[in-house]
Amino acid sequence: MGRFKQRMYEDYRHEFSTDESYNAAYKKVKRIKGFYSHLKVYIIVNAFIIISSLNKGYIGNHFEVRGFNNWEIYSTAFYWGIALLIHAFTVFGPDVFFSKDWEQKKIQKYMEKEAQNKNKWE
Numbered sequence: 001m002g003r004f005k006q007r008m009y010e011d012y013r014h015e016f017s018t019d020e021s022y023n024a025a026y027k028k029v030k031r032i033k034g035f036y037s038h039l040k041v042y043i044i045v046n047a048f049i050i051i052s053s054l055n056k057g058y059i060g061n062h063f064e065v066r067g068f069n070n071w072e073i074y075s076t077a078f079y080w081g082i083a084l085l086i087h088a089f090t091v092f093g094p095d096v097f098f099s100k101d102w103e104q105k106k107i108q109k110y111m112e113k114e115a116q117n118k119n120k121w122e
Contacts, residue, residue, distance in 0.1 A: 035091045042084050046077040 053073040 031091050035087055038084060038087055042077075042080055046080065049073065049076055 050073055053070070
């Protein structure tokens with residue numbers, strides 16, 4: 001953590017450390033920042049791989065130009081892109097399997113079911 005961030009954190013820590021909404025927002029911002037860092041590394045690394053793979057190479061007794069039609073050039077970008085899409089979906093997308101209050105609804109449902117079973121035999 002930089003000195004400015006650390007000093008700012010120390011100044012305002014007592015105000016925000018117990019605030020639940022601040023902690024949730026802080027975690028969300030960290031997740032978004034992590035995704036953008038992942039995206040930046042993806043673009044830089046894959047641009048380097050693609051540009052460096054398009055050079056001319058001496059094969060046998062003639063030069064051969066490796067072009068855009070070679071699958072090996074794009075395989076890293078393709079599979080890493082799938083992982084990047086999954087990362088984006090986890091950060092920005094909705095919860096597909098479990099909504100925000102899914103756990104609370106399930107607990108309530110089982111508590112009601114248990115209460116019905118207790119009252120059934122009385």
